Amino acid sequence: MARALLFQSIPEALILQVGDLETSKLVWEAIKARHTKTLEESFREYGDGKSVRALDCFDWCEVELNIHQFFQGYLKGRMDPKGMPVMLKLEDWPPSTLFEERLPRHNSEFISALPFSVYTDAKSGIFNLATRLPKGSLKPDLGPKTYIAYGFPEELDGGDSVTKLHCNVSDAVNVLTHTAKVDIPPWQYELVKKAQLRKQHVGQQTEASASENKSLKEVENEEAALKNCDGLVREESLKNKAGNKEPSNSSSKRSSSQEGDNIFVSKCIQKNVTMTNESIADENHNDVCLKTERLSSEETNGNANESSKAVRGGAVWDIFRREDVPKLIEYLKRHKHEFRHFYNEPVKSVIHPIHDQSMFLSESQKKQLKEEFDIEPWTFEQHLGEAVFIPAGCPHQVRNIQSCIKVALGFVAPESVEECLRLTQEFRRLPKDHRTNEDKLEIKEIVIHAASSAMREAKGLI
DSSP, rough: OOHHHHHHHHSSOOOEEEEHHSSSSSSOOOOSOSSSOHHHHHHHHHHHEEEEEETTTTTEEEEEEHHHHHHHHHOOBBBBBBOBOEEEEEEEEEEEGGGGSSSHHHHHHHHHHOOHOOOOOHOOOOTTTGSSSSSTTTTOOOOOOEEOOOOOOSSSSOOOOOOEEEEOEEEEEEEEEEEEEOOOOHHHHHHHHHHHHHHHHHHHHHHHHHTOOOOHHHHHHHHHHHHOOOOOOEEGGGGGSTTTTOOSSSGOOOOOOOEEEEEEEEEESSSSSOSSSSOOOTTOOOOOOOEEEOOOOHHHHTTTTSOOOOOOOOEEEEEEEGHHHHHHHHHHHHGGGGGGGGOOOOOOOOOOOOTOOOOOOOOHHHHEEEEEEEESOOOEEEEEEEEEEEEETTTTTEEEEEEEEEEEEEEEEEEGGHHHHHHHHHTTOTTSSSTOOOSOOOOOHHHHHHHHHHHHHHHHHO
16 A cells, blocks of 8 residues: 555655644754753753854855754744845755654654654665665665755845755655744845845846956956865944845844844855866865954844744745656756856756755746746645655755754665666766765665665565
């Protein structure tokens, strides 16, 4: 029954309600809990006890900030000097290899609540081929992984809280375990609406073209700045920036009596960040640009007491069919300069438009895709307690419309082995320094051990 229901939707996605997550004693609260340690407390105990490194969704660089400050932003929101929402996200904490050790109760409740345990159970799922690897062998990193991120109901003019378009080499299930509705003042909605109108009027393509027409000297200067930024620390007060004026709405005054906390913006997560078209960003690049910013309490908590629009779901998903991938790739290559990534700059180099994970399709771009190539994703909202099953090889992207905590787990279903093998070969054709070049799944070893295990079991029945 489980096989028929789950793979009736393959190669499309399946959404199921995981009711136990809402009714069990497990509390996925970010700040307060009665019977179990909160995530914030776990950070303090198993991290360095003071800070976390999050991604700023505007420029995709790391931001190091106080743990409590991060979770206050999760619950109450954060804004930049101009009043625009700031979206931060924290990925894969604790590392999946330590998830069970550091959050044992969260782990057990999550695993026990998952539907289709014959597929999703990482230890005893009979249809999860990854469980057939012998003891002592190197296990693939399939999770669970946590994703803690801010969200905003409307599309922003850059800086949306998103997981960019990509596809997984294995099947995966993603569960929305917690949401927090941030109160958003009316004046901030007006700022967002104005930004959206400006974006429609000017157009990302025009901005990208203007950026490409920079003089050679300007490009060389930018390259030199990136190469020489190691160890650079630049301290600047947000109060001195041009955008520090209060919104005209008198009800939106924000207190500035307290000193802000320091935030250190460290290296971009990807590597080889240059202005050339010869390589995409690479994860282990040593060039580090640091700047210190003062965040005052007005920017962190200024929108806590205002009303906001009603939001039902926690995240919006777009999942494409496997058969639509060639057309999707063609569209992305044609319009690559309309997308922005590092430092909020237009994407200049594309090795693989999906595996690079540097593009996110906005609503207008999805309409354009439909008009030009007659394909569209399956778009839906994920609600609290819902599990989304994503088949291997299905490109997908996610945008948070509320603050969300999601937990994801990978598995290898027999029905997906062929696609997993195909993707593994595709990844190996990418440059050696590409973020997805490495075969982290080791699918061939999984298949060999699964086949060997099946033969032993068959012989035992004879």
